Amino acid sequence: MPPAEPAAVQGPVDLLLPSARGRAVREAPATSAAGSAAVGSAPGGLASVRSAPVGPALLAAAVLVVSVAAAVRVGTADVGWAGLARVLGARLGLAVEPLPPLLDSLVWDLRLPRVLMAALVGAALAVCGTVLQAVTRNALADPYLLGVSSGASTGAVAVVVLGVGASTLGVTGGALAGALLSFGLLLLLLRRSGLDSVRIVLTGVVVGQLFTALTSLALMASADADTTRAVTHWLLGSLAPARWNTVAVCAVVTPLGVLAAWLCAHALDGLAFGADTAASLGIGVRRTRMLLLVVTAVLTAVAVATVGAIGFVGLIVPHGVRFLVGPLHRALLPCAALAGAVFLVWTDALARIAFAPREVPVGVLTALLGVPLFLLVLRRRGEL
Structure with a gap:
């Protein structure tokens, strides 16, 4: 089953960013009573004194490139650096001797798309968690807060168990349709609200529980033991089905979603201090929230539809990166995306080799690794 939707925990900004408030205030310029100095000319309303530091982002990008290359080599069949270079060279049309067809297909058709998918999904989930927090x-917001993962699970089960649209949609298409349906229901329920944070959290939990119940009902009513086992494996999250066509979809959606969120970085800085503060800084709160909810819903829907529900990435990575680079989203979002990509790449590599030749669903390992990492972050921040 997908990760349980987090409970609605609402509190002052110190709960979410205990060290962020003081740091953001110190880094922001002095304001007049009307707040005109703070607004400046920055789009979205909240200007930052310094631009995003490029050092951490460049370092994280370099680590990601090395991690992708190293993770492609990891597996039951050994592929050296020279072999990896030969595969890439042969695919690029260079004058190199290709590897044997079986090994070449293993690297190019299985491992490389899987590792790239892990990087894209990890980046998408980390950015979604950062935005929703x-x-x-x-503090407990993650990409599955809106109930999108539960809708995707229902869509996948409807295809696998009930055969609804099986000939045209497939599991991925069914999951995507279910995710978008659940998000549409969320927007329908929120249409007359002001999109305040409490209503978003509570409505998301309700929608998620509804689709979780529908998924359980379909499994109990119509599935046999083998089908239930296969669906459960998918619901726990697995990158094994990754192929170049699904990588291409994520390679388009994820960068666009990350860019859209980054362009709203100043607005996110304001929203982290509350709707009243954001509105006083000239931010269109309802419009911005709606845009960001759509962006996170689409990113989450595509990720869950392709690899299943992988928990904890969107929860622990934003907290850890915030501790390292600070609360300002101009720096936080790109660093979180890169850190999420690295985290999921290596977690998936561990899932492939930890119990070889059997493979552990990567969602299980992200939870096992995420709990102690989350506790460590809380302890380092003095909250535990």
Whole structure:
């Protein structure tokens, strides 16, 4: 089953960013009573004194490139650096001797798309968690807060178990349709609200529980033991089905979603301090929240539809990166994306070799690794 939707925890900004408030205030310029100095000319309303530091982002990008190359080599069949270079060279049309067809296909058709998918999904989930923690001011917010993963699970089960649309949609298409349906229901329920953080959290939990119940009902009513086992494996999250066509979809959606969130970085800085503060800084709160909810829902829907529900990435990575680079989203978002990509690449590599030749669903390992890492972050920040 997908990760349980987090409980609605609403509190002051110190709950979400205990060290962020003081740091953001120190880094922000002095304001007049009307707040005109703070607004400046920055789009979204909250200007930062310094631009995003490029050092941490460049370092994280370099680590990601090395991690992708190293993770492609990891597996039951040994592939050296020279072999990896030969595969890439042969695919690029260079004058190199290709590897034997079986090994070449293993690297190019299985491992490389899987590792790239891990990087894209990890980046998408980390950015979604970062955005939702600011929009809802909820320390427990993660990409599955809106109930999208539960809708995707229902869509996948409808295809696998009930055969609804099986000939045209497939599991991925069914999961994507279910995710978008659940998000549409969320927007329908929120249409007359002001999109305040409490309503978003509570409505998301309700929608998630509804689709979780539908998924369980379909499994109990129509599935046999083998089908239930296969669906459960998918629901726990697995990158094994990754192929170049699904990588291409994520390679388009994820960068666009990350860019859209980054362009709203100043607005996210304001929303982290509450709707009233954001509105006083000239931010269109309802419009910005709606845009960011759509962006996170699309990113989450595509990720869950392709690899299943992988928990904890969108929860622990934003907290850890915030501890390292600070609360300002101009730096936080790109660093979180890169850190999420690195984290999931190596977690998936561990999932492939930890119990070889059997493979552990990567969602299980992200939870096992995420709990102690999250506790460590809380302890380092003095909250535990």
